[in-house]
Amino acid sequence: MKQISPIIALIILCCHPPVYAQRDFSGSEITKLVLLGTGNPNPSPEQSGCALALVVNDTPYIIDFGPGLVRKSAKLTPRYGGEIEGLETSRLKTAFLTHLHSDHTTGYPDLILTPWVMGRDKPLQVYGPEGIGSMTEHILMAYREDIRYRVYGDEPANNQGWRVNWHEIKHEGEIYRDTNVVVEAFPVIHGSWPNAWGFRFTTPDRVIVVSGDCKPSPKVIEYGAGADILVHEVYSQAGFETKSEEWKAYHRLHHTSTLELAEIAGKTNPGKVVLYHILFWGSSEAELLEEIQSGYKGKVIVGEDLDIF
Numbered sequence: 153m154k155q156i157s158p159i160i161a162l163i164i165l166c167c168h169p170p171v172y173a174q175r176d177f178s179g180s181e182i183t184k185l186v187l188l189g190t191g192n193p194n195p196s197p198e199q200s201g202c203a204l205a206l207v208v209n210d211t212p213y214i215i216d217f218g219p220g221l222v223r224k225s226a227k228l229t230p231r232y233g234g235e236i237e238g239l240e241t242s243r244l245k246t247a248f249l250t251h252l253h254s255d256h257t258t259g260y261p262d263l264i265l266t267p268w269v270m271g272r273d274k275p276l277q278v279y280g281p282e283g284i285g286s287m288t289e290h291i292l293m294a295y296r297e298d299i300r301y302r303v304y305g306d307e308p309a310n311n312q313g314w315r316v317n318w319h320e321i322k323h324e325g326e327i328y329r330d331t332n333v334v335v336e337a338f339p340v341i342h343g344s345w346p347n348a349w350g351f352r353f354t355t356p357d358r359v360i361v362v363s364g365d366c367k368p369s370p371k372v373i374e375y376g377a378g379a380d381i382l383v384h385e386v387y388s389q390a391g392f393e394t395k396s397e398e399w400k401a402y403h404r405l406h407h408t409s410t411l412e413l414a415e416i417a418g419k420t421n422p423g424k425v426v427l428y429h430i431l432f433w434g435s436s437e438a439e440l441l442e443e444i445q446s447g448y449k450g451k452v453i454v455g456e457d458l459d460i461f
């Protein structure tokens with residue numbers, strides 16, 4: 153075998169691109185918010201489906217179940233070279249869902265089953281809109297042969313971790329509390345969805361407000377008051393201008409433009425605005441920021457998958 157000279161080896165090493173560029177903005181040892189997926193229904197390889205993980209004192213809380221969430225969260229665990237032990241797959245036990253759109257739920261079977269296969273021995277606790285119960289029961293029914301085979305076949309598997317305790321959110325306000333976090337739900341306007349929620353998470357050292365999918369919604373401003381981080385969905389105004397009238401009408405009723413977000417951010421005044429569920433429609437990050445900053449001078453970050461806040 154030919155030897156590679158040390159100089160050539162060094163050049164190869166230096167020029168090799170990093171596996172991924174990790175950005176950690178958190179500055180907290182207690183609370184870390186991880187963007188597992190900043191995407192939307194478009195299957196962009198760079199943006200996994202919409203999902204977040206809040207990790208408080210190494211206990212994880214998942215928010216939305218876009219496709220890819222389990223693998224993306226594994227990426228940050230020591231097992232795969234990351235540093236957040238709390239995201240170990242078997243520790244994913246508590247989850248919150250904003251609404252039932254498929255780009256937020258096609259990862260749900262993965263969240264139910266994979267952590268169990270990896271050793272979770274307690275039922276998953278899920279808090280979501282009306283209809284999450286029916287969706288859960290149908291998923292379990294669809295996978296009943298897999299569950300039966302794992303529980304009663306030769307494979308060592310526990311008979312608890314595949315189960316789901318689902319809770320339908322019936323009212324605005326506090327829906328969950330433990331020693332790490334208080335979670336409040338608030339209704340947002342997302343077309344004619346009867347149940348679309350945003351969430352406010354209060355941890356020992358951070359307040360994080362998540363918009364879910366919505367057009368500009370007064371409750372985001374109400375619950376966003378005093379937030380350290382406002383995670384908000386957004387679409388490019390320039391891109392919007394290129395859409396057909398039908399699509400314009402749809403997006404106007406369902407989502408929030410950069411210009412509208414500037415107004416919301418101005419009224420909310422959070423420590424920082426983090427963009428997710430981003431519809432670039434051909435715009436660059438700089439153009440997106442420019443549109444927002446034309447009406448808002450605070451800190452705005454274009455979220456990327458695996459960013460930590």
Ligand SMILES: [Zn+2]
Pocket residue numbers: 192193202253255256365429
């Ligand atoms: Zn969506």
Ligand SMILES: [Zn+2]
Pocket residue numbers: 251253342365
């Ligand atoms: Zn939606």
